[in-house]
Structure formats: C-alpha cells, structure tokens
Amino acid sequence: MTEFELPPKYITAANDLRSDTFTTPTPEMMQAALEASIGDAVYGEDVDTVRLEQTVARMAAKEAGLFCVSGTLSNQIAIRTHLTQPPYSILCDYRAHVYTHEAAGLAILSQAMVVPVIPSNGDYLTLEDIKSHYVPDDGDIHGAPTRLISLENTLHGIVYPLEELVRIKAWCMENGLKLHCDGARIWNAAAQSGVPLKQYGEIFDSISICLSKSMGAPIGSVLVGNLKFIKKATHFRKQQGGGIRQSGMMARMALVNINNDWKSQLLYSHSLAHELAEFCETKGIPLESPADTNFVFINLKAARMDPDVLVKKGLKYNVKLMGGRVSFHYQVTRDTLEKVKLAISEAFDYAKEHPFDCNGPTQIYRSESTEVDVDGNAIREIKTYKY
Structure with a gap:
C-alpha cells in the first residue's frame, strides 16, 4: 500500500x-460541492441527495436510503422506526455505540430498555450470547420483550464473521425480531473481508452507513432499508431536527470517494x-x-x-x-x-x-x-x- x-x-x-x-475534504470534494444541485432535500427535490441515497441503497441491496447528518441520528431513528408498541427492549454489545456514545438516545427517543451483553469470546456477540440474554414475548407481564438486535460492524475494529451474522439472522427470522446494523465502519469490514455491502444488506433489516468515518466525507450517514421503513424513518428524522435543505453539496462530496477506489x-x-x-x-x-x-x-x-x-x-x-x-x-x-x-x-x-x-x-x-x-x-x- x-x-x-x-x-x-x-x-x-x-x-x-x-x-x-478527522479526515479533511480533498480538492476534488471541494470542487464537487461547487457543482452540486441546490434543491430542497426535505421535500425530496435535491438531485444529488437523491443520487447519494439511491447509490448507497443499491450497493447495500436495499430499496431506499435516507441521508442523515450523523451516524447517531441514523442509528437512533432506525431503532425508533423498528420499535412500535412499548414495553420493549433491544439487545446489543455492551460496547455498542448506540448504547454507550449516543447520549442516552435509546432511553430518551425510543424509551427502550437496553440489554447490553458482554461477548463470551471477548470480541463479538454470538448467537448463543444473544439467546442467553433474549427476553421472549411469552406473556410474562414483568418483562420487556426483545424486539430488536443491534449489532455493529466493525466494533473495536473487529470484522464480524459472516457465518455468525447468518446464524443470527436466521434465528431473528424464526423469532420475529428485527436486525439493525450500526455500519459506521461497514466500508472497512467490506474492504478487509471481501464481503460486499450487498451481502450485508441481505442480512440486516436496516444499516446505518457512515460517510465520514474513513471514507473522508465531511459529514453524514445514509440509513438504508425497505421503502416503508425509510418513509417512516424520514418522519422521525424531521422530528429530531435532522431535516436539512440544500444537502446536495454534502451529498456530492460524499459521492466522490464512493465512486472512486x-x-x-x-x-x-x-x-x-x-x-x-x-x-x-x-x-x-x-x-x-x-x-x-x-x-x-x-x-x-x-x-x-x-x-x-x-x-x-x-x-x-x-x-x-x-x-x-x-x-x-x-x-x-x-x-x-x-x-x-x-x-x-x-x-x-x-x-x-x-x-x-x-x-x-x-x-x-x-x-x-x-x-x-x-x-x-x-x-x-x-x-x-x-x-
């Protein structure tokens, strides 16, 4: 290299x-911003923002994408969208960004109980870890049933083994659970493992894909999922103050690296x-x-x-x-x-x-x-x- x-x-x-x-915009990115569209992204009328959302969604084999100003926003509105009627809980790694570094967003925005799990292997959660901490919806009125599993790839720089993700996905489908990925550094996972974003997209119901971490864009993440999911997530993005207008400049800058090597x-x-x-x-x-x-x-x-x-x-x-x-x-x-x-x-x-x-x-x-x-x-x- x-x-x-x-x-x-x-x-x-x-x-x-x-x-x-801490990467800084390149001259190519700066030039791209000057040539960007200036439509109103809140109304879905900005061409470059739509292009970015569609590009990332296609790469991840999803129907739609939603540009967000940060990974924190995209994670939190994704989780809020998946959760409907409380009481409910989500299960995640005890080090997960959504749990430890997003300013108690899960408690404040989703009013969810969190079950943080320490991996038995010290590196990543296995299906056995999840099963042993899962709260079933079995009629016991004392508990908050698990509705969502949130995993992070990479977490602590560790690439999540594909075979373990497949096992977890199959179990989630059997038990009616949603599976979200904090893909803040999923580009790194894809590059190192050779597993394309499309394959990760086939496993997860939603992925928050960051554009600034390692990829070099100055701002933003794209949340991907199916059309119904993204439509509702757009509602929560607006509610949380994340609806921005002329985001084409930021979108065009992000596309520079996405479209390059x-x-x-x-x-x-x-x-x-x-x-x-x-x-x-x-x-x-x-x-x-x-x-x-x-x-x-x-x-x-x-x-x-x-x-x-x-x-x-x-x-x-x-x-x-x-x-x-x-x-x-x-x-x-x-x-x-x-x-x-x-x-x-x-x-x-x-x-x-x-x-x-x-x-x-x-x-x-x-x-x-x-x-x-x-x-x-x-x-x-x-x-x-x-x-």
Whole structure:
C-alpha cells in the first residue's frame, strides 16, 4: 500500500489519530460541492441527495436510503422506526455505540430498555450470547420483550464473521425480531473481508452507513432499508431536527470517494494499524482487541498506562492521540506511524516506573492535554513534557 497524495494545505489530518472522522475534504470534494444541485432535500427535490441515497441503497441491496447528518441520528431513528408498541427492549454489545456514545438516545427517543451483553469470546456477540440474554414475548407481564438486535460492524475494529451474522439472522427470522446494523465502519469490514455491502444488506433489516468515518466525507450517514421503513424513518428524522435543505453539496462530496477506489484507501489505513499492532505485540504492550481493520486498542488498564501521559507523548512528536484508541485513516502518513510507535513506546516505558491507577473510567474521547483556543479558532496544545 502507498500513501495517497494530497496538496499540503489539505493534509491537516496527516498526524491526527484521534478518530477516522478527522479526515479533511480533498480538492476534488471541494470542487464537487461547487457543482452540486441546490434543491430542497426535505421535500425530496435535491438531485444529488437523491443520487447519494439511491447509490448507497443499491450497493447495500436495499430499496431506499435516507441521508442523515450523523451516524447517531441514523442509528437512533432506525431503532425508533423498528420499535412500535412499548414495553420493549433491544439487545446489543455492551460496547455498542448506540448504547454507550449516543447520549442516552435509546432511553430518551425510543424509551427502550437496553440489554447490553458482554461477548463470551471477548470480541463479538454470538448467537448463543444473544439467546442467553433474549427476553421472549411469552406473556410474562414483568418483562420487556426483545424486539430488536443491534449489532455493529466493525466494533473495536473487529470484522464480524459472516457465518455468525447468518446464524443470527436466521434465528431473528424464526423469532420475529428485527436486525439493525450500526455500519459506521461497514466500508472497512467490506474492504478487509471481501464481503460486499450487498451481502450485508441481505442480512440486516436496516444499516446505518457512515460517510465520514474513513471514507473522508465531511459529514453524514445514509440509513438504508425497505421503502416503508425509510418513509417512516424520514418522519422521525424531521422530528429530531435532522431535516436539512440544500444537502446536495454534502451529498456530492460524499459521492466522490464512493465512486472512486475507496477499498484501496481503506486497506492502506488497515496496513498501518496492522503494523502498529505487530509493534505493540513485539514490545509486550497489551491490546484490547484484534486489529482487523483501522483501529488499535491499547489495553491501558493492563498496561497501567495513564492516557494523558500517552497523549502528551504524542504531542511531543506532533501526533494527536486520544486515550488508548488509535485510529488510522487514509490521510495518515507512514512518517506519522513511526512517530506513534515512539510515543506509545515511551508511554509504556513510563508506566513501568509510574504505574497508573486504572480503577476509574478510562478516558478515550477526551484528554486534559488539548483544549480549544477561541483566539484564532485553533486547537491549543498544552506542551508540558515533564514525562
């Protein structure tokens, strides 16, 4: 794999590994936005928005798609659409984004009880995990019957095995349950596994397909499903304030990468993560999960590493990190990878002499080492390298 060449002014993300959402629009995307349609998307009259929705829906073998401003919105309205008459519950992985990082949306928007499950294999839920936590609709008035299974692909960078998804789907059909996929990084899963989006679409009743994570678009997700489902989801999108007007500019920018060689871009980012994972294993630095795709999760608790020390070590080498989750994307350079290795190695060595008490919650999405400086609209980095 080779790096993807971009003019220097657009490579603000080359040293940013906080998330694969930190990619910046390319010149081709910027030009595409200038040429986009400017119809009213709320009324379904914007050509480029409709083109994006139909393109992604066809790729996922679904009848229709709905452009949403974020994966959080598309996930939450998908779940709300699947659920009808309470009481009901949904079942998901205990680490699932819909459960842990969407601001209690399931409780507030769907009033659903959530059954978070810890995978018995440590990586992904199996059918046996689901069966052992399933709440049947058997007439017992004390329970909230399971109506929906929500899975994430990838989760912690792990590609969900296709054969397990097929088993779960068959069981859901037998028991009248809906199956939703948080496909925030389903492009990564498709690229790494060789399983096309169409095949995933045949398994799930709905998929939230992100356009910004790894794919490089500045904003948005497309929710796909059948026509009846998307029509109702459109209603909930409007209710939640997600109905936007001239979204053609954003849609056209997203189509740039979708219509280009996105697989090569993603596989390049995966190769960087694989190399970092091998480096950590060689150094004896424990990892939380297999690095199947573009993520490396350092087990900070097992390593007794202070996440803030790790962030500061990154800043020492002009690399932006955020806790133990190291996220690669196609605009990260190999030079940045080498700097990340140095930062992680030094933080690990520091932890050996100064073990960190990790009994509290592990910081992943924030750190004390960066804050916003409104003067100049920039990120001010606190460079106090006493470590």
